[in-house]
Amino acid sequence: MSRIRILPEAVANKIAAGEVVERPASVVKELLENSLDAGANSIRIETEVGGKRMIRVIDDGHGMAHDDALLAFERHATSKLRSADDLLSISTLGFRGEALPTIAAVSRLLLETRDANEAEGTRVEFAGGKLVNVKSAGLAPGTTISVADLFYCVPARRKFLKSDTTELGHIASLVTHYALANPGKQFVLTTPTQEIVNCPPVEKLADRVYQLFGKQALDELVEIPSVSAAFRAAITEPEMESGEESATLTVSGFTSRPEIQRPNRNGIYVFVNRRLVRDRLILHAIHEAYRNILPGNVFPATLLFLEMPYDEVDVNVHPAKIEVRFRRSQFVHDFARDAIRQALMSTRPIASFAADRQFRGSGHRQYRAQSCCTAGELRSRIYRWRRKFRRAAYGDPSS
Numbered sequence: 001m002s003r004i005r006i007l008p009e010a011v012a013n014k015i016a017a018g019e020v021v022e023r024p025a026s027v028v029k030e031l032l033e034n035s036l037d038a039g040a041n042s043i044r045i046e047t048e049v050g051g052k053r054m055i056r057v058i059d060d061g062h063g064m065a066h067d068d069a070l071l072a073f074e075r076h077a078t079s080k081l082r083s084a085d086d087l088l089s090i091s092t093l094g095f096r097g098e099a100l101p102t103i104a105a106v107s108r109l110l111l112e113t114r115d116a117n118e119a120e121g122t123r124v125e126f127a128g129g130k131l132v133n134v135k136s137a138g139l140a141p142g143t144t145i146s147v148a149d150l151f152y153c154v155p156a157r158r159k160f161l162k163s164d165t166t167e168l169g170h171i172a173s174l175v176t177h178y179a180l181a182n183p184g185k186q187f188v189l190t191t192p193t194q195e196i197v198n199c200p201p202v203e204k205l206a207d208r209v210y211q212l213f214g215k216q217a218l219d220e221l222v223e224i225p226s227v228s229a230a231f232r233a234a235i236t237e238p239e240m241e242s243g244e245e246s247a248t249l250t251v252s253g254f255t256s257r258p259e260i261q262r263p264n265r266n267g268i269y270v271f272v273n274r275r276l277v278r279d280r281l282i283l284h285a286i287h288e289a290y291r292n293i294l295p296g297n298v299f300p301a302t303l304l305f306l307e308m309p310y311d312e313v314d315v316n317v318h319p320a321k322i323e324v325r326f327r328r329s330q331f332v333h334d335f336a337r338d339a340i341r342q343a344l345m346s347t348r349p350i351a352s353f354a355a356d357r358q359f360r361g362s363g364h365r366q367y368r369a370q371s372c373c374t375a376g377e378l379r380s381r382i383y384r385w386r387r388k389f390r391r392a393a394y395g396d397p398s399s
């Protein structure tokens with residue numbers, strides 16, 4: 001008897017959901033990306049109980065015609081890709097055709113959509129991956145997707161979810177990132193009792209930073225002016241001759257002043273062609289830019305935008321599309337590092353003193369100097385250390 005069998009579609013979708021839908025914020029990410037791909041100018045996200053009970057994303061994008069509304073829930077059904085060649089130059093945020101069927105497989109999902117060219121809209125309902133209801137409905141153009149009771153049919157996954165506040169925090173951070181990447185669009189994020197984000201369209205990134213984080217944050221940041229260069233294999237290679245056909249890399253954004261220190265990397269957001277990514281190479285470039293400016297164990301806050309032709313970066317390397325691979329990674333790394341470094345150098349001279357030393361092991365007392373202090377403060381700090389050291393070593397109470 002044959003041991004191998006092809007899994008039913010519903011099981012395959014639940015397996016895919018393991019990769020694509022980790023938590024409520026992953027659902028928000030996929031829905032938000034769909035809304036942006038649909039050309040929406042205004043996106044509203046409503047959540048309940050940290051997104052566990054309800055996530056509703058309402059957009060004013062191009063919507064879907066009746067047949068497409070059903071087709072969208074088939075595995076690998078997408079309007080964004082036609083052939084394998086298209087994979088080499090993806091300009092949309094989505095392309096895998098996986099999100100809707102996988103989210104529908106692990107929740108109760110209601111899609112309400114209307115293509116502006118159609119007289120009527122469509123309402124489609126799924127529960128645990130099964131189609132429950134389809135009907136025509138009078139709707140405004142655009143799309144609303146409501147995802148209720150996430151993981152209700154996969155209790156094992158539900159157990160991995162964190163507290164409502166933590167899950168809401170992940171959603172808020174995600175919406176914030178996408179709002180930063182799209183200053184010209186309106187983003188609203190609500191809970192039944194709070195409006196967490198509400199930013200109307202603005203012209204400049206600086207205005208969006210102000211809307212989201214306030215004046216103080218803006219004061220703590222230095223602008224990385226937009227700089228471009230023709231791609232080379234490495235920054236040490238000769239520059240392209242003028243007129244020579246070449247793809248260009250553009251870097252821009254904001255980065256924190258040298259005196260700002262963060263205990264972790266949570267303030268670092270990297271976007272490649274407006275896609276939020278987690279990339280070790282770029283994190284390393286940021287770290288390098290702050291070499292000798294920040295101690296090794298603290299981090300800056302950085303908002304970095306890299307723009308490049310779509311065929312210079314492979315986005316098809318991670319199911320949730322958060323990792324990318326650059327074709328000429330050394331050049332991207334060095335160019336990003338230098339752009340940040342240049343921006344930091346153009347601020348007023350670094351008056352503060354950043355020191356962080358840890359002496360561990362035999363005989364040495366461990367101490368960590370607080371960074372950023374004036375010469376006077378430093379002197380009195382050294383004096384205090386000396387006193388402490390003498391007291392510890394010789395038990396000298398008078399010193």
Ligand SMILES: Nc1ncnc2c1ncn2[C@@H]1O[C@H](COP(=O)(O)OP(=O)(O)O)[C@@H](O)[C@H]1O
Nearest residue numbers: 034038072078079094095096097098099100143
């Ligand atoms: N908010 C939306 N507005 C218009 N069309 C949408 C929206 N969300 C999804 N779609 C359509 O449904 C298709 C399937 O979506 P999805 O499963 O996320 O796959 P992908 O985004 O990778 O194509 C999309 O290609 C798009 O045509």
Ligand SMILES: [Mg+2]
Nearest residue numbers: 030034094099
């Ligand atoms: Mg998608």
